[in-house]
Every structure is written in structure tokens, then in C-alpha cells.
Amino acid sequence: MIEWEPNKNDANLNIPVDGQVASICWDEQTKLLTMSLAYSAVYGMGERYNGLNQNDRIVKIEVEEKFCNQGDKSYCPSPFFFTDTGFSFCTLSGGTLIFDFTQKSVITVHAPGNCKFIFNAGTPEKLISEYMSLSGPAILPPDWVFGPWISANHWNTQKETEKQIELLKKxxxxxxxxxxxxxxxxxxxxxxxxxxxxxxxNGAPFAVDDFDYSESAYWPNPQEMIEKLHKAGLHLVLWQVPVYKQQGDDEIRNHQNDLNREDAVKRSLCIHNLDGTPYKIPEGHWFPGSMIPDFTNPETCKTWFGKRQYLLDMGVDGFKTDGGEFVCTDEVSFYDGSTGKESRNCYPQQYTKAYTKFLGDNHVLFSRAGYMGQHTTPCHWGGDQQSTNDELRHVLSAGLSAALSGILFWGFDLAGFAGPLPTLDLYRRATMLACFTPIMQWHSEPDGGQFKELMPGGEGNNERSPWNMAAVYNSPKFVTEMRFWHWLRMNLRPYLMATAFRCAAEKVPMMRPLVYEWPRDKAARQVEDEFLLGDAILVAPLLEENQTAREVYLPEGEWYAFFTGKCYHGCQTISTTADMKFPVFIRGGYAVPLHADSMDSLGNPVSQNLNSKLILLVAGAAGKSTFTTNKSVLTCEWKNKKVRVEGTGAETVQIHHFC
Structure with missing residues (x-):
């Protein structure tokens, strides 16, 4: 890894990369960095909805909010890329950057002045891990994060929320x-x-006992509700947005909000314009006229979280940190002395970093926006999508490019959350995919649509729950079908938790496009719609309407169809069949721990006690796998039919062998 500041060093630099020399040149007058080297593919740069390989494109590195069909915009960009020839670049600047990959064998970067550039060479695994190391250790979410998540915007009362416990049970x-x-x-x-x-x-905090809910028609006893949720095995995550809100003329005036705004101005708790006046979100953006908290100011953090500590004291388990794409100009200043020119992109990461520190251990943060260092935020989701097949493909690209940018734990609103309800087939295929991503969640916008004039939703109940989908389409069997995939998710939890532990410890993405593991395989580099989940599971999503089979490229090695056990040799493209259920393969030489009574019982209800009923699905004639979590270590080694298991609970493990 080479750190280079051209204003302090020579304006030219040569770096050996994979048998060639990358020539680097900085033009101080135009603020243009030119890199001359051979390459045919380029990856990274955060969530990218328009494809994995960004070659032949101009990519803007700027945090932007876009409701659905994001195209070339990103809530969560990264100032980092690497090429198929093993060269990587990043800059520590938080200003707007323009990467130009349209010139053959030349890459240019428009960057603010006084930047530090970092160059590296090696495998994708090395480049991504060392890029992540620049921002600190990764955060490992709690184990309960890896079960199914449920969410709907119209759950706006305690009665409606507690109803979900009964519906899950029903x-x-x-x-x-x-x-x-x-x-x-x-x-x-x-x-x-x-x-x-x-x-x-004056910013005084609240406490649990400061509230009277007795006359509330919405939440008569939230403490009791949280206890009921916990008893049912559900952890509560509450939505957040970082604004001192400017209320509209049609809203009932909230005097406490007025006091918060006055306090923010008086004590300079908000971000400011360069002339010293409070910065306000401009018209045409979400929450126009609102001020935004400056999380580089310790007093802001103290006051902001002092108001929210009582929620944790009540038992709230985390926050969904929405928004953050609110710095829309370079002409702002922060408490830490920086301006928007150097750090406008840094705001969402400052926001989530402050929340992550506030939450501490055993809580979770679920964030949409971010910038360099996203792995120091526990979890992300892929933002807003419509319920269309195009959007399913878009969000898969976002998840895979996010992974190649160092984002470890990521998910999406399965089948989209906006507009008319998805078809049953889209919902089915999206559920299958979500089952094999780090975070599995269904979510829905408000009834009638998030922006009714722009993109109306369904009439009446717009909820994307499996049972509501079945009711709308008059298809009661659909509930049974979707139940299978939710319980399969529970079966997969031991593998997911052990994989997550390793990913956080070693700075390894949980979802891995094929180019990550096989960068020298030209066929693997062409594949943008398959990925490894951890070391052992290959996933090939079904992205077209009514698609039940597809062509799948299998890299070197042996691969076993998860639902049939049939073996396929690698370095070839195969055609899957509908009897596979979903194209998922286990990698030969690896094992997968499953929480289930038997392989025949996959997808059926199972106890949430993970200390029993563990199956090791062993693939191939020989191999070795070690599974480490916060609580246990289990090692499995096998050759031919002989399998040896050591570690926590080894005496109760059942073996199922694909060979």
C-alpha cells in the first residue's frame, strides 16, 4: 500500500502491478489525477445499481438520495475501486469525486486539492481488506440479526404492532x-x-418516567409492548432521521421540536453555511427547510442521544437510520473545522458512527446511507425500490458492488417496498434470494404509496407480508410456500452467524461476487448475477418473471446442488432444473452447519434454541471447515466416508454427506 500526497511529493509516480507498471500523474492546476495502466474491468465505489463492472462509465462519487430506480446515483458510495489486473485506488477525501473509466488504458480522477491518494496491488481479498483497515475494525452485529426481519410503515399503533405477534403465531x-x-x-x-x-x-434529556401514555390512542404502554415483543423472540428497531424538522403549514405545531431547533441554533449544534447561518436542506430534497445535527460536535451528540437514551432503557434493540443524504452543497462548515468541499460525503458516516457508538454492544444499527468506512456501521439495506423485476436486478447489483466496497452485512426490501404490490412470482423469487443474503427483510411503504402523486401504491393495505400477499391474490397456498423459506432462514442461522464472525474478524465481505474468489477466471469475471455467501454456498438468483431455472457458471472445484445433492464439476456453465427449487450449491471441501432435525425437515418449524439439533452438511470427498462464533468453536474434518468433529456440542452433531 502506497500513500501519496502530490502536493508534498513529486507529481509523478510509478507502481508495479501484475507484470506492468501503472504510471500516475497529478495536475495541480486542473486537480486531475491520471493513471495509465491496462485493465478491462473495474469494481467497487460503493452500492452501484447499474452493474458490477463500471468499466466504460463515468462514476460520480457523491452521496445522493433517489427514490427508486437509482441508475448511476448512490446513497452509499465509496472513494475506492480496483481493477481486474489487481490495481486499487482510494482517496481519503470526503469531497465529490469523478472517476472516468471511458478511456482505454487510462483512468482519470477529478478530486479536490490537498488529497491523500492510496494505491495498492494484489488480489481482491487483499485490496478490500486493506482498504477497510484504513477506517478501523468491522462491527459484528448480534446473532439475532440473522433471522427474518418484518416491517411495514402502516404499523403506527401499539395494537397494530402487537397484532404482528399473533399473525406470526397464526x-x-x-x-x-x-x-x-x-x-x-x-x-x-x-x-x-x-x-x-x-x-x-436547553437540550435537557428525557427519562422513561417522564412520559404519560395513559391517554394515547396510539401507544398506551410501549414498555409493555416491548416486553411482549421480546417474549415472542422479536427485537425492536425504531426508525430515525437526522433533522431538526421544519414542519409544514399543514402540520400540528410541535413545541418541543421548536425548542430543539432554537437550542440547536443557540448552541451551534447544527451544520452551518460558510457565512455562519444554520444550513437548511434545500427545496427539492427530503425534509426541505430542516436543519441537520453536526455529529462532529460532542455537545450535539450528548444532547441528541440524551433525548434517546430512555428508548434503550425501555428495551429498544436498535435504530433504522434512514436519510443522511442531506448535505447538498460544498458551501457548509462543520464543528471539526472541515467544509463541504473536503467532507460533504462524510456526513452519513458521521451520523451512523455517532449512533453506533451510542448503541454499544448487543444492539443494531440498520442504515441506508454511508461513505468510506461503512463496515464500522453494523448493517445496511439497499434503499428504496419499486416492486418490479428490473428493480430486483438493480438491487442485486447494489448488494454485490457494496460487498466489493467493504460493506459486510447488507440486505434489501425483498420484492421492493414501493408502488403496486409485486406479483406472487416476483415475491417468491425475491424471498428465495433474501433467504441467502446477510439480512432478510420484507418491508412496505405507507398505504396508498410513499409519494401518492408520483408513484401510487396499492389501494387499501399495501403491506408486503406473505399472508397479505396471499390474501390479495386469493392464493392461500402461497403462505405455506413462503413459510418454507422463512424457516429455511432459521435453519441457516448457525452458518450465517459463524460466517459473520469470520467476516468481521478478517474484513471479508459476506456476499462475494465470483470475481472476488476467482479473479483470474475470465468466465467468472463476466458473471454479475451470482455470488458466494460465505465460503461454502454459491447462489444464482432467478431474476426473470416465472423463471424456475437458469444457466449457472460454476467456478473450479466440485459443486453440490443444495436441494438435490447432485454433484457438478466446475469450470463450466450448467442449466439448472426446476426440481432444484432455487439454484444454490455447496462447495466441495466445505461444510455448512444447519439448525434442523434432519435434511428432510429443512423449511419446517424448529426451536430457536441453537444449542441442539445441529446438522453438518459435508460436501466432497475431503475437506476441513471451522465455525467460530462468540460462544463456540466447532471443527469438522473429513476424508472419504470418515468424518471427525471436535468442539462445542460435537457429540450431538449429525452428519449429512454430499459426495
Whole structure:
């Protein structure tokens, strides 16, 4: 890894890369960095919805909010890329960057002045890991994150929220996380809607006992609700947005919000324009007229989280940190002395970093926006998508490019959350894919649509729950079909948790496009719609309507169809068949721990106690796998028919051998 500051060093640099020399030149007058080297593919740069390989494109590195069909925009960009020839670049600047990959054997970068550039060479695994190391250690989410998540915007009362416990029980579905978006007063975003309280001026914090819910029609006893959720195995995550909100003329005035805004101005808790006035989100953006907190100011953090500590004291398990794409100009200043020119992209990462520090261990943060260092935020989701097949392909590209940018734990709103309800077939295929991604979640926009005039949703109940989908389409068997994939997710949890532990410890993405593992394989480099989940599972999503089979490229080695056990040799493209259920393969020489009674019982209800009923699915004639979590270590080694298992619970493990 080479760190280079051209204003302090020579304006030219040569770097050996894979049998060639990359020639680097900086032009101080035009602020243009030119890199001359041979390459045919380029990866990284954060979530990219328009494809994995960004060669022949101009890529803007700027945090931008875009509702659905993001195209070349990104909520979560990264100032990092690497090529198929093993060369990587990043800059520590938080300003807007323009990467130009349209010139053969030449890459140019428009960057602010006084930048530090970092160059490296090696395999994708090495380049991504060392890029991540620049920002600190990765955060490992709690184990319960790896079960199914449920969410719907119209759950805006305690009665409706507690109803979900009964519906899960009625339909025999598992879930480990419930997300509430419409829970707050929609002004302060930290007070339950309908609660009575004594107003707090001057940034004074709230406590659990400061609220009276007795007359609330929305949340009469949130403490009791949280206890019920926990008893049902559900962890509660509450929606957040970083604004001192400018309320509209049609909204009921919230005096506590007015006090918060006055305090933010008085004590300079918000981001400012260069002339010293408070910066306000411009018209045409989400929350126009609102000020935004400056999380580089310790006093801002103290005040902001002092208002939210009582939520953790009540038992809230985490926050969904939406928004953050609110710095829309270079002409702003932060408490730490930086301006938008150097750090406008850094704001969402400052935001999530502050929340992550506040939450501490055993809680989770689920974020949409970010920048360099996203792995120091526990989890991300892929933003807003419509319920269309095109958007399913878009969000898969986003997840895979995010992985090649060092984002470890990522998920998406399966089958989209916006617009008319998905078809049953789209929902089916999206559920299959979500089952094999780090975070599995269904979510829905408000009834009628998020932006009714722009993109109306379905009439009446717009919820994307499996049972509501079945009811809308009058297809009761669909509930049974979707139940299988939710319980399969629970079967996979031991593998997911052990994989997550290794990913955080070693800075390894959980989803890995084929180019990550096989960068020298030209056929693998062409594949943008397959990925490894951890070391052992290859996933080939079904992305077309009514698609039940597809062509799948299998890299070198042996591969065993997960649902049939049939063996396929690698370095070839095969045609899958509908009897495979979903194109998923186990890699020869690896094992997969499953929480189940037997292989025949996969997809059926199983106890959430992970200390029993463990199956090791062993693939290939010989191999070795070690599974480490916070609580245990289990090692499996085998050759031919002889399998040896050592470690925690080894005496109760059942072996199922694909060979």
C-alpha cells in the first residue's frame, strides 16, 4: 500500500502491478489525477445499481438520495475501486469525486486539492481488506440479526404492532426483528406519538418516567409492548432521521421540536453555511427547510442521544437510520473545522458512527446511507425500490458492488417496498434470494404509496407480508410456500452467524461476487448475477418473471446442488432444473452447519434454541471447515466416508454427506 500526497511529493509516480507498471500523474492546476495502466474491468465505489463492472462509465462519487430506480446515483458510495489486473485506488477525501473509466488504458480522477491518494496491488481479498483497515475494525452485529426481519410503515399503533405477534403465531412464521417506522410524533423523532410530557428546553434529556401514555390512542404502554415483543423472540428497531424538522403549514405545531431547533441554533449544534447561518436542506430534497445535527460536535451528540437514551432503557434493540443524504452543497462548515468541499460525503458516516457508538454492544444499527468506512456501521439495506423485476436486478447489483466496497452485512426490501404490490412470482423469487443474503427483510411503504402523486401504491393495505400477499391474490397456498423459506432462514442461522464472525474478524465481505474468489477466471469475471455467501454456498438468483431455472457458471472445484445433492464439476456453465427449487450449491471441501432435525425437515418449524439439533452438511470427498462464533468453536474434518468433529456440542452433531 502506497500513500501519496502530490502536493508534498513529486507529481509523478510509478507502481508495479501484475507484470506492468501503472504510471500516475497529478495536475495541480486542473486537480486531475491520471493513471495509465491496462485493465478491462473495474469494481467497487460503493452500492452501484447499474452493474458490477463500471468499466466504460463515468462514476460520480457523491452521496445522493433517489427514490427508486437509482441508475448511476448512490446513497452509499465509496472513494475506492480496483481493477481486474489487481490495481486499487482510494482517496481519503470526503469531497465529490469523478472517476472516468471511458478511456482505454487510462483512468482519470477529478478530486479536490490537498488529497491523500492510496494505491495498492494484489488480489481482491487483499485490496478490500486493506482498504477497510484504513477506517478501523468491522462491527459484528448480534446473532439475532440473522433471522427474518418484518416491517411495514402502516404499523403506527401499539395494537397494530402487537397484532404482528399473533399473525406470526397464526401462520407459523419465524421472525427475530420487527422494525417500526411510524412510531414517533413525526417531528422530534424520539417521542412516541400521543405521549404526554413536560417540555425540555436547553437540550435537557428525557427519562422513561417522564412520559404519560395513559391517554394515547396510539401507544398506551410501549414498555409493555416491548416486553411482549421480546417474549415472542422479536427485537425492536425504531426508525430515525437526522433533522431538526421544519414542519409544514399543514402540520400540528410541535413545541418541543421548536425548542430543539432554537437550542440547536443557540448552541451551534447544527451544520452551518460558510457565512455562519444554520444550513437548511434545500427545496427539492427530503425534509426541505430542516436543519441537520453536526455529529462532529460532542455537545450535539450528548444532547441528541440524551433525548434517546430512555428508548434503550425501555428495551429498544436498535435504530433504522434512514436519510443522511442531506448535505447538498460544498458551501457548509462543520464543528471539526472541515467544509463541504473536503467532507460533504462524510456526513452519513458521521451520523451512523455517532449512533453506533451510542448503541454499544448487543444492539443494531440498520442504515441506508454511508461513505468510506461503512463496515464500522453494523448493517445496511439497499434503499428504496419499486416492486418490479428490473428493480430486483438493480438491487442485486447494489448488494454485490457494496460487498466489493467493504460493506459486510447488507440486505434489501425483498420484492421492493414501493408502488403496486409485486406479483406472487416476483415475491417468491425475491424471498428465495433474501433467504441467502446477510439480512432478510420484507418491508412496505405507507398505504396508498410513499409519494401518492408520483408513484401510487396499492389501494387499501399495501403491506408486503406473505399472508397479505396471499390474501390479495386469493392464493392461500402461497403462505405455506413462503413459510418454507422463512424457516429455511432459521435453519441457516448457525452458518450465517459463524460466517459473520469470520467476516468481521478478517474484513471479508459476506456476499462475494465470483470475481472476488476467482479473479483470474475470465468466465467468472463476466458473471454479475451470482455470488458466494460465505465460503461454502454459491447462489444464482432467478431474476426473470416465472423463471424456475437458469444457466449457472460454476467456478473450479466440485459443486453440490443444495436441494438435490447432485454433484457438478466446475469450470463450466450448467442449466439448472426446476426440481432444484432455487439454484444454490455447496462447495466441495466445505461444510455448512444447519439448525434442523434432519435434511428432510429443512423449511419446517424448529426451536430457536441453537444449542441442539445441529446438522453438518459435508460436501466432497475431503475437506476441513471451522465455525467460530462468540460462544463456540466447532471443527469438522473429513476424508472419504470418515468424518471427525471436535468442539462445542460435537457429540450431538449429525452428519449429512454430499459426495
Amino acid at each position: 401462520y407459523q412464521f419465524p421472525a427475530t426483528v420487527l422494525v417500526l417506522e411510524a412510531w414517533s410524533d413525526e417531528a422530534t423523532f424520539y417521542i412516541f406519538n400521543g405521549a404526554k410530557y413536560k417540555e425540555r428546553p
